[in-house]
Amino acid sequence: MIPAPFDYAAPMTLAEAFALLEEHGDEAKILAGGHSLIPMMKLRFASPEFLIDINNIPGLSYIKESDGYLRIGAMTREADLDHSGLIRSRYPIFTDASKLIADPQVRNMGTIGGNLAHGDAANDHPAVMLAMRAEVVISSSEGQRVVPIDEFFFGFYMTAVQPNEILTEIRIPVPPAHTGNAYHKLERKVGDYATAGVAVQLTVDGKGFCTHAGIGLTNVNPTPMRATRSEEALVGEKMTEEAIARAAQMAAEDCNPSDDLRGDEEYKRAMVGVLTKRMIHKALERARS
Amino acid sequence: MKKEITVTINGEKHTATVEPRTLLVHLIREHLRLTGTHIGCDTSNCGACTILVNGKSIKSCTMLAIQADGKEIITVEGLATTEGLHPIQEGFKENHGLHCGYCTPGMMMRAVELLADNPNPTEEEIRWGISGNLCRCTGYNNIVKAIQYAGAKMRGETLPSTEPEFV
Numbered sequence: 001m002i003p004a005p006f007d008y009a010a011p012m013t014l015a016e017a018f019a020l021l022e023e024h025g026d027e028a029k030i031l032a033g034g035h036s037l038i039p040m041m042k043l044r045f046a047s048p049e050f051l052i053d054i055n056n057i058p059g060l061s062y063i064k065e066s067d068g069y070l071r072i073g074a075m076t077r078e079a080d081l082d083h084s085g086l087i088r089s090r091y092p093i094f095t096d097a098s099k100l101i102a103d104p105q106v107r108n109m110g111t112i113g114g115n116l117a118h119g120d121a122a123n124d125h126p127a128v129m130l131a132m133r134a135e136v137v138i139s140s141s142e143g144q145r146v147v148p149i150d151e152f153f154f155g156f157y158m159t160a161v162q163p164n165e166i167l168t169e170i171r172i173p174v175p176p177a178h179t180g181n182a183y184h185k186l187e188r189k190v191g192d193y194a195t196a197g198v199a200v201q202l203t204v205d206g207k208g209f210c211t212h213a214g215i216g217l218t219n220v221n222p223t224p225m226r227a228t229r230s231e232e233a234l235v236g237e238k239m240t241e242e243a244i245a246r247a248a249q250m251a252a253e254d255c256n257p258s259d260d261l262r263g264d265e266e267y268k269r270a271m272v273g274v275l276t277k278r279m280i281h282k283a284l285e286r287a288r289s
Numbered sequence: 290m291k292k293e294i295t296v297t298i299n300g301e302k303h304t305a306t307v308e309p310r311t312l313l314v315h316l317i318r319e320h321l322r323l324t325g326t327h328i329g330c331d332t333s334n335c336g337a338c339t340i341l342v343n344g345k346s347i348k349s350c351t352m353l354a355i356q357a358d359g360k361e362i363i364t365v366e367g368l369a370t371t372e373g374l375h376p377i378q379e380g381f382k383e384n385h386g387l388h389c390g391y392c393t394p395g396m397m398m399r400a401v402e403l404l405a406d407n408p409n410p411t412e413e414e415i416r417w418g419i420s421g422n423l424c425r426c427t428g429y430n431n432i433v434k435a436i437q438y439a440g441a442k443m444r445g446e447t448l449p450s451t452e453p454e455f456v
């Protein structure tokens with residue numbers, strides 16, 4: 001399968017990339033890892049007239065903590081996350097996700113920026129970012145703006161990134177002490193998108209009460225979804241079995257899965273309940289250790 | 290609009306004129322006639338088209354040829370030298386790591402990066418490491434053994450038994 005014809009440029013600076021975006025408007029698409037875009041172009045689900053390859057622009061790939069944020073450059077590859085000592089030692093939720101997102105070859109190419117900018121509720125990083133209350137830095141020739149993750153996903157393949165803009169950084173507030181996080185998705189086989197996935201981040205105080213809760217759901221809603229009612233039900237509560245079961249039940253009730261080859265609605269709701277409960281337990285265990 | 294690109298494949302520089310939509314696997318198989326790299330699924334799933342680009346294993350059905358401009362590519366044809374087979378090739382041969390052989394070039398190219406990254410992988414690391422490569426024949430056990438054999442050989446250790454496993 002060969003994509004429809006298009007023209008291509010690989011600028012060396014962001015300024016050149018912005019100029020190309022301005023010139024070509026919404027006929028143009030950014031090419032990052034290409035592992036969502038190229039398959040879609042081969043299937044002719046997408047036929048952009050112009051590809052702006054941003055792989056040659058230096059300075060867009062990094063993982064660092066500064067000013068209270070974990071900052072991840074948009075062009076950071078999945079494989080870079082796997083190799084990062086900082087991620088491995090301080091952010092186990094990414095390690096949970098890494099064995100569940102695609103396969104090693106795809107991880108060598110796929111970028112975290114592309115995973116979010118694709119705007120697909122089936123992708124896994126969106127739920128992780130919801131749980132961690134990330135912010136997304138979006139840049140254009142006019143400067144930068146910072147968008148909270150809750151205002152990032154608009155609809156099917158639609159995000160806050162406008163045609164003249166490039167997602168450049170993801171910022172995750174460095175979690176306070178006694179915080180734990182975890183992610184799991186149910187998949188039919190390696191490399192498959194989630195039947196359902198749940199990301200949880202919790203902070204507890206010395207008495208076992210929950211002070212912060214973030215819960216994001218993968219592939220059970222038209223857009224990546226925050227389980228708001230479940231979060232609210234946990235904050236201020238002692239983390240008892242009953243409180244956890246109640247929050248899990250709410251996530252199962254509030255999501256909007258559709259019937260497809262991966263399962264019917266009822267099954268997916270049940271799996272959201274099970275996974276939410278398990279991920280709360282796992283996050284709690286990590287918060288306490 | 291065609292563009293000229295230069296790639297180094299298996300140590301040799303090639304210049305080619307390609308449309309931006311030309312996939313890297315098509316450049317390799319059809320323009321350069323290196324047909325050891327296979328196309329299985331053409332949908333980024335099976336790994337038969339795996340090659341190394343600047344040392345990283347990638348699925349060449351999901352990369353544009355133009356993205357490889359200026360890069361170093363190694364395909365299965367680049368594994369053996371005048372000295373003989375590459376340890377991974379020897380591993381597959383000795384351990385019956387293939388039946389039909391369709392998946393084999395991709396499997397081996399993936400294994401080369403896996404062993405470069407992690408010279409002494411556990412069985413579990415090998416199985417995850419080749420999870421982007423599908424084999425419809427072998428059941429994988431002898432592929433895992435082949436990679437263990439290559440790892441041992443590259444580490445200069447005594448080689449594991451090559452008795453095939455029947456399950």
Ligand SMILES: Cc1cc2nc3c(=O)[nH]c(=O)nc-3n(C[C@H](O)[C@H](O)[C@H](O)COP(=O)(O)OP(=O)(O)OC[C@H]3O[C@@H](n4cnc5c(N)ncnc54)[C@H](O)[C@@H]3O)c2cc1C
Pocket residue numbers: 029030031032033034035036037038039074075100101102103106109110111112113114115117118119122123124125161165166167168191192193194332333334
């Ligand atoms: C076999 C296979 C299995 C996969 N399995 C999973 C999985 O289990 N879980 C999962 O989450 N993903 C999975 N993926 C998707 C993979 O992780 C993609 O790499 C990822 O979704 C997109 O990242 P990319 O860098 O490849 O983006 P691209 O494909 O390059 O781009 C995707 C979209 O985002 C836009 N874009 C990209 N970067 C930017 C930017 N910086 N600014 C503005 N717009 C941008 C592009 O224009 C395009 O519209 C799989 C892919 C394959 C091929």
Ligand code: FES
Pocket residue numbers: 327328329330331332333334335336337338339348349350351
């Ligand atoms: S042909 Fe490229 S992954 Fe199957």
Ligand code: FES
Pocket residue numbers: 386387388389390391392393423424425426427
């Ligand atoms: S040997 Fe036939 S597909 Fe692997």
